[in-house]
Amino acid sequence: xxxxxxxxxxxxxETLDPDDWTDLxxxxxxxxxxxxxxxxxxRDRRVWQDMPEAVRASFDGALPQAPxxxxxxxxxVAGNILGYPMGNIHPRFWAWYxxxxxxxxxxxxxxxxxxxxxxxxxxxxxxxxxxxxxxxFKEMLGFPTxxxxxxxxxxxxxNIIGLTVARNVKAGIDVRELGVAAIERPLRYYGSDQMHxxxxxxxxxxxxxxxxxxxxxxxAELRIDLAALxxxxxxxxxxxxxxxxxxxxxxxxxxxxxxxxxxxATLAAEEDLWLHVDGCIGALIAIAPENRFRVAGIExxxxxxxxxHKWLHAPFEAGCVLIQDATAHRKTxxxxxxxxxxxxxxxxxxxxxxxxxxxxxxGFRALKIWMSLKEHGIAKFGRLIxxxxxxxxxxxxxxxxxxxxxxxxxxxxxxxxxxxxxxxxHGEDLKALNxxxxxxxxxxxTAVLSDTTVHGEHCLRVAINNHRTKRQDLKLLVDEIVxxxxxxxxxxxxx
Numbered sequence: 001x002x003x004x005x006x007x008x009x010x011x012x013x014e015t016l017d018p019d020d021w022t023d024l025x026x027x028x029x030x031x032x033x034x035x036x037x038x039x040x041x042x043r044d045r046r047v048w049q050d051m052p053e054a055v056r057a058s059f060d061g062a063l064p065q066a067p068x069x070x071x072x073x074x075x076x077v078a079g080n081i082l083g084y085p086m087g088n089i090h091p092r093f094w095a096w097y098x099x100x101x102x103x104x105x106x107x108x109x110x111x112x113x114x115x116x117x118x119x120x121x122x123x124x125x126x127x128x129x130x131x132x133x134x135x136x137f138k139e140m141l142g143f144p145t146x147x148x149x150x151x152x153x154x155x156x157x158x159n160i161i162g163l164t165v166a167r168n169v170k171a172g173i174d175v176r177e178l179g180v181a182a183i184e185r186p187l188r189y190y191g192s193d194q195m196h197x198x199x200x201x202x203x204x205x206x207x208x209x210x211x212x213x214x215x216x217x218x219x220a221e222l223r224i225d226l227a228a229l230x231x232x233x234x235x236x237x238x239x240x241x242x243x244x245x246x247x248x249x250x251x252x253x254x255x256x257x258x259x260x261x262x263x264x265a266t267l268a269a270e271e272d273l274w275l276h277v278d279g280c281i282g283a284l285i286a287i288a289p290e291n292r293f294r295v296a297g298i299e300x301x302x303x304x305x306x307x308x309h310k311w312l313h314a315p316f317e318a319g320c321v322l323i324q325d326a327t328a329h330r331k332t333x334x335x336x337x338x339x340x341x342x343x344x345x346x347x348x349x350x351x352x353x354x355x356x357x358x359x360x361x362x363g364f365r366a367l368k369i370w371m372s373l374k375e376h377g378i379a380k381f382g383r384l385i386x387x388x389x390x391x392x393x394x395x396x397x398x399x400x401x402x403x404x405x406x407x408x409x410x411x412x413x414x415x416x417x418x419x420x421x422x423x424x425x426h427g428e429d430l431k432a433l434n435x436x437x438x439x440x441x442x443x444x445x446t447a448v449l450s451d452t453t454v455h456g457e458h459c460l461r462v463a464i465n466n467h468r469t470k471r472q473d474l475k476l477l478v479d480e481i482v483x484x485x486x487x488x489x490x491x492x493x494x495x
Contacts, residue, residue: 027071038082039089039103042468046445048087055080091468092447092477097253097281097415099310100466104375106315108368119151119362121340121352126364130353133366136373137306137320140287141279142299148326150356151318151365155280155307156198158321161357162303163189163202163245165323165332166274170244176332180207188236189213191247192224194254196278199247221410222257222454224248226267233271245274250295251282254452254461256392256415258282261297268302275300280307280319281465282413287378288385294413310465311385314369321357330355388414388464395462395474404482408459417452417459420485431458437484447477 018024058080087093089100117126134149143149152158168175171183187208191199193215203213214232217225233243246268248259261277268275277283277298283306285295298304302325308318323329334355343349354360373381392414399405399418409417419434434451438460441447452461462477 105368112364123350148329154319158305185242250279265300
């Protein structure tokens with residue numbers, strides 16, 4: 001049937017489909033052409049730019065009551081959205097650890113939306129692909145085929161799911177039936193003082209409270225101090241608490257430090273603790289030929305959180321959690337209401353994927369990951385991870401060779417913490433100088449980086465999680481920071 005054929009009109013009935021698809025087909029081709037131009041020309045644009053007041057004011061528009069032609073709707077998107085992005089697909093965006101997307105993944109998102117399946121479960125192709133992608137992640141990290149897993153929105157939810165299973169397994173009671181108030185001895189979770197803030201949110205969400213999460217000091221490499229961890233576990237047991245879980249970090253947000261996963265796996269087994277690995281930054285180093293040694297032992301974890309929208313560059317959102325004990329995973333979340341009972345054949349003759357997480361309605365996240373992996377192969381993604389880590393070392397070398405700059409923390413993988421230094425400036429004055437450099441880089445559209453504090457020292461932070469970044473971009477960054485630093489210092493001296 002020709003797509004342009006008009007559907008028969010029925011009095012009183014409406015649809016969101018057009019009466020004639022011809023104009024929409026033409027607009028769709030235009031949108032794809034614009035999208036290719038947008039991606040292919042990304043290097044020629046500013047990394048970030050602030051919105052003019054007219055654009056900002058457009059988002060205060062009233063609720064639309066009457067229809068607008070689709071072409072005009074897209075024109076508004078093109079004018080007010082495409083030109084003012086966060087900037088993370090640009091090769092000189094290094095502010096936060098996000099990933100830089102890829103065009104095939106974006107097409108996958110489009111096709112998934114057109115296909116329209118709900119991934120709560122059921123007997124259909126999208127659900128099988130969802131499970132296939134989870135199985136691929138098991139293979140990447142060395143988990144057994146018997147392990148469980150689910151795709152989620154991102155690392156925060158993936159971590160919450162893993163820590164929820166840990167709570168239910170270690171509580172000693174039926175938490176789902178009796179609640180956390182019935183736990184006889186308060187549970188204790190442990191992680192380094194560099195762990196992500198989502199773990200605090202997890203403790204609050206799980207009803208355990210922030211006191212259940214005990215931060216452990218880190219060593220000179222900013223990894224969890226194993227001796228301090230053992231002391232903390234012994235102290236808590238002596239105080240009548242129940243040590244339950246160690247949260248290892250495979251790539252801290254501040255510096256990219258990776259805890260000793262082999263040693264933590266041994267410690268967790270000896271102490272009868274659940275080992276959860278927050279691998280949202282670094283778990284996928286397991287597929288990188290030159291650097292996979294850095295995450296050796298991750299396959300021994302009881303659960304791992306990872307983020308395909310970071311080093312697999314899937315469009316947002318795409319997270320994953322893997323659980324070694326599939327039975328414990330399902331028992332933590334499974335509910336069977338009368339309207340979702342399995343059948344022996346038909347649409348309901350398949351596992352319900354919502355039994356493994358918090359969402360009953362789940363988007364078709366797997367397709368964008370599947371398409372990108374099929375297009376490029378896992379080996380290329382591994383090489384890109386090695387490339388980013390090598391770029392981190394290259395930038396560190398440039399900083400060490402430049403007298404006006406200094407490293408503030410050791411570079412473990414691809415996150416570099418450093419600052420502009422100026423004789424006579426310390427503390428808040430030095431922080432203000434570096435903040436101004438960072439903001440001018442943004443204002444000029446040259447590069448976007450962030451700032452942080454590592455063991456009390458303020459610094460600039462470059463996280464190279466971008467398949468478009470080249471060494472020339474990093475050289476430009478150093479040159480521009482030195483130029484701006486000198487200009488600001490000279491201007492202040494002349495004022």
